[in-house]
Amino acid sequence: MATDPLRIAIVGGGIAGLAAAWEWVPLLQRGRVRVTVLESRDRFGGLIRTDRRSGLVIEGGPDSFLARKPEARELCRAVGLGEHLIGTRPDIRGAYIYHHGRLHPIPAGMQAGIPSDLGPLVRSGLLSPWGKFRASWDLWLPRVLPRDGRDVSVGWFLRRRFGEEVVVRLAEPMLSGIYAADIDQLSLAATFPRLAEIEHRSRSLILGLSRSGPPAPARDPASPPPSLFQTLDTGLDTLIDTLVARLTAAGAELLRGHPVESISREGRGYRLGLAGGSGRSFEGVILATPAYVTARLLGALDPRLGALHDRIPYSSLAVVGLGYAPEAIPRPLDKTGYLIPRDSGFSTTAVTWLSAKWRHRHQSELVPLRAFLGRTGGPDVAELDDQGLLGLALHDLAATMGLTAAPAYHVLFRWRRALPQYLVGHVERVREIRERLQAWPGLAVAGAAYDGPGVPDCIASARTAVAAVAGALGMQTAGTPGPAAGSPRGL
Ligand SMILES: Cc1cc2nc3c(=O)[nH]c(=O)nc-3n(C[C@H](O)[C@H](O)[C@H](O)COP(=O)(O)OP(=O)(O)OC[C@H]3O[C@@H](n4cnc5c(N)ncnc54)[C@H](O)[C@@H]3O)c2cc1C
Structure with a gap:
């Protein structure tokens, strides 16, 4: 007997939210569910953002993912981007650490x-x-x-x-x-x-x-060691754009500029409160929002769930992307870049020499660099104005690698409350969050705040969340452990 499709909402259109939506596609195509992604901003992708205006591919957020965790690679392949996956340059390995005026390998x-x-x-x-x-x-x-x-x-x-x-x-x-x-x-x-x-x-x-140490797989001694990281040669936002296009083609509803303001129980499902006092009802909800947003949403259902999320603080940081004329670079870029310890007194924590890390990504002669600024407990770099932020990055580059020339191109990314901090007791907090969510069937959380902040971790958390919601609604997805009991609609 045909039944109405169950309505599934995913709140947050970062990689976790979009990966969660992707997990529903087989059931969406079989008419078992309707999927809606609600994103508060005017763009999808959350922390994934790529700048290509200068012909350089400069990532504002993640620039790659760990190759040993398969989820991001699998997702890229599943949406048809497999041929764009690349590893780091095999001829350049390792990085430096700045100490006492020098870069040490x-x-x-x-x-x-x-x-x-x-x-x-x-x-x-x-x-x-x-x-x-x-x-x-x-x-x-x-x-x-x-x-x-x-x-x-x-x-x-x-x-x-x-x-x-x-x-x-x-x-x-x-x-x-x-x-x-x-x-x-x-x-x-x-x-x-x-x-x-x-x-x-x-x-x-x-x-x-x-x-x-990790067992070395047998390989030809003449071939380079496998890359620790992978990315897309076109830039990581290609994954976002492709996911959005493929999800839309599959019939998912993707809404930008739709902040979710509240969640309440409604019968066996949930009602999401939207801006302007309107609302929509769903049988299943996945919250793929930062913990401080999830805290506010869940706090009304279960204050303890709100409090547990509130105990996951976030750090702010800034990324400065730069393009230099080749003759401006004062030293060989013979490693992937360098790290700067806290005791050095600089706000910059790391500099990536992008052309040494990745090959064949850029349509420009400029040499691309990326500086990360901001330390927990240090000045809030994300609040600096453009001049202040660029000036700080250039000051630190001059002091740490002798790069004094003016860049031919720059782009600034400010990330306020971007990275969750896994403080002592985090595992226990996440365990309690998952345990308490059992009392709310059809409701799950996903994203960087729980089991790892990396892109593959976020995708893995999305799969777990979809399996939990599908299981509670009596359906199976690729990630659902086994047949679910107690289906509200006998599906
Ligand atoms: C500078 C930087 C570099 C990084 N480098 C790497 C790297 O090299 N490799 C790696 O693996 N990881 C890296 N990370 C970490 C990784 O990028 C993030 O952990 C991951 O992208 C987070 O994805 P997410 O979907 O959980 O959260 P987000 O990307 O934060 O997405 C959450 C979404 O929810 C939306 N939202 C918020 N409130 C609401 C609401 N009320 N209603 C609806 N929507 C809402 C937000 O607008 C956002 O789009 C980096 C992060 C940063 C900031």
Whole structure:
């Protein structure tokens, strides 16, 4: 017997929201659901934004995704962008760290800021003799993590194992690019649970990491190692544009300029309150909004759910994209760029030499660079005016890489409250959020605030959310674990 399609709303049209909409397409095409994406702004994509005005491809937000997590690559292929996937340049590997007026290569064997080999660390100019000696204590120190399994900060843990210098000069600059939080508040359980396992198993992280590093797949020794990152040669917003086009063609309703202001229970479904006092009803709702928006929306249904989301703070940052005449570049761009530790006093945290990272992306002779500015606890760079922001980036480039020429092109991106901070206790908070959501069948959350801030993590969270909503409504998607019971419509 034919039944009316169930109405599904996805609030937020960033990558998590659009990936969630994509998951519904098979059921949409079979007439089982109607899908509506409600995005508050006048464009989809959220933090994914690409500037091509100068002929350079400059990303304002993410410029790539981790290749070892398959979700983003799979989505690119599924929407027909497989042939545009590229890896980083095979001839250029690694990056520098700025310290005391010089760029030092990141020592070999570092895994996200954590040494797995003492040799390269000892030879590096990044640490003092005392700092190197202190780092070696890891080899004989007993286990330091609390026996009761309590979460601690990454800074707390690494400082005890390796000492202050490894934390300040290596771990903090490498990790703050991925996780926006202060390393002394960043949850070990949420970001590097593997390190706790390694300490538990091997006691020493250096010994444990050197034994348990990722197994190298068999490959031709003459061929370059596989790329750690992938992107689209056309720019990551191509994924957004393609998703929007394919979803529209599949019959999804994609609404821009539609902020959702409230959510309330209505029978077995939910009513979303929209601007101007109007509203729409849905059987299933996925909130793919930043945690501080989700907090406001869910707080009215369940104050505890609101409070848990409110305890996920966000960092602001700015990205300055620059194009230089080749003769203006004062040094060889022989690595992918460099990181700048907090103790240097600069607002810039990292500079990417884009032409060294990616090949064949640009229709311009200009040399593209990208500077990231803003630190947790530091000045709010996203509030600077254009002149102030550009001036700060140029000042830091002159001081750290001797680049004093004026850029031929620049573009500024300000990201206010953009990156969720995974503070100590994050895993526990997310577990409680998911547990409490069980009381609201057909309602789920997705996005960067929960299980990882990377693009693949956001896509994975979207799949999980769709599977949960579909399961609650008695349907199956590719990600649904098994046949669902208690279907409200017997589907
Ligand atoms: C500068 C920068 C660099 C990054 N680099 C990388 C990288 O290299 N690799 C990587 O994997 N990740 C990177 N990230 C992280 C990654 O880009 C983000 O975590 C991810 O894009 C977040 O996607 P999302 O859909 O969860 O959230 P968002 O992209 O924030 O989307 C949420 C959407 O919800 C909308 N919204 C908000 N309120 C409402 C409302 N009331 N009603 C309707 N809609 C609403 C917003 O307008 C927005 O479009 C980077 C992030 C930044 C900022």
